[in-house]
Amino acid sequence: MKININEVVTRDGFQMESKIPSIPYKLKLINQLMAAGIKHFELTSFVHPKYVPQMADADQLFAQIDRRSDVTFSALVLNQRGVERALDARADELNVVFSLSETHNLKNAKATVSESMDFVKRVIQLAPIPVNVCISTAFGCPYEGIYEKERLMDVYESLVEYNPSSISLGDTTGMANPRQVEETCSAIKSRWPNLNVGLHLHNTRGMGLANVLAGIRGGITNFDSALGGIGGCPFAKGATGNICTEDVVHMLEQMGYETGIKVDNLIQISKGLEQELEKSLPGQIMKAGQSTFTYTA
Template identity: 55%
Template sequence: MKKNITITEVVTRDGLQIEPMIVETEYKISMVKRLIESGIKRIEVTSFVHPKYVPQMSDAEAVMKGLTDRPEDVALCTLALNERGVERAITAGTDEINFTFSASETHNQKNARRSVAESLNNINSLIRRAEEVKLPVNIGIATSFGCPFEGIYKTERILELVRQLTDMGVQSVLLADTTGMAHPRQIRETCSQVLDQFPEIKLQLHLHNTRGMGAANVLAGIEAGVTHFDSSLAGIGGCPFAPGASGNICTEDVVHMLELMGYETGIDIDKMILAARDLEKKLNKQLPGQVMKAGKSVDLHSIDWQPAAR
């Protein structure tokens, strides 16, 4: 029996937020629809944040308005950081609100202008508002495996934060390797301990391929029992508030790997490759994805193939 792996596509939120080129609303809407046609069932579409700090997300309401006819089995998730963002997300018709804070005091100050304790208090009140309108909530812990300002953490630091979240009634937690500092053993050990101590939560991983360990970290997460992962089409994205935070793990690369290994994602890899190539043309630069360049491992070539003349 194949094991199911759930992918949350984040290209229109975490993917585009760091891009200098402002992508028009219509393209974002068409991209989300294309992802849905490819079999993606969970998409982090946008974030309701101040456009001064993340200009790419200034059209959040317009993007959501263009997706009101989405299939019932597709969840459109959005990110919010404060009360104003939550109200905007509710009005826009989000299916799930994602809140986030950082395990790092330094990164949290740069990202949210709050201490970690202040962010937790804020999140507690935001959760209560989401409960009033019966919206599912997911809490992301940024820099869960290390911070470029503070170094790599011991697992106990994350376990304590997860405990505080579960005490608030949180049932879905995402551990984010925001700057790609994690290694497979760290991923496996941290996730195993979290799931052992908090078996009732849905644990997700948000991984980056900043230092080339993204795919290995996915497999380490699966070994620990994680079945939900964030990824970005063509591998674009990164946190604008941390140095060197480039490169989410690439959706089509991860799906290609998992399907070859016998896992089931429900995603059409061929459609994703075409979407990734289209995005590369749109952004007018080479993107990190590998399968979009090389093709699938099962794609064969004619024996008459010859290398291009130099």
């Protein structure tokens, strides 16, 4: 089975970093990741630099990337101005994000859930490129608690009617557990078997990789991850890193899944990222090496 990885290190990964990497470093990183086999990137977000200064270089970054016909560069947008900037920058896809939580959505998007859903509908209807929708805090919110899946299903049903390219579920602060993920994903895939569904998972409480496997059991083959396991949402209490790309790829390849990504390359790139950010990163495989590695006695 082929599992698709969407690399989000330059967007979700960097948006929480106090040291903001330069554009030359970001370009080098992206090229290294493409050489390792990454085919899909959430490159950046077109948001106001007052709120997320780490993304202030979004226009320049898109202008300088090495584009390839087999690689997709998407951009996250929260409002109409963001859509306009992303289209001007020639993003391949738009990722429109809103929260299932009213409290979090007001903090993150400065809008109610209903207002955000109206915006999503307009973008899908008018955008000349594919539009993906991500529902953040899809399993629970640090302000409103863990949800029953019926709350999500009602919103999901409305979104399906808009006919987006895909709908992703975001576990923004790592509140979901494997049973919850499998049951929710199974319910969605059972009801809409042909729908392109993804998972955006965080490892806040150490359940990230378990939730990946639960998602696969629930029928999901598309996952977001960040090199080194960095990232998080600046507008949600307790938000920490994404699931780690090299750890996810290593686990999947060891289990016989196909990713098309070179783990050895990822490990070296992640070590370089650690040096760039001047801190220890959460990733495990970069520290321990692959499980197939043996030492001389």
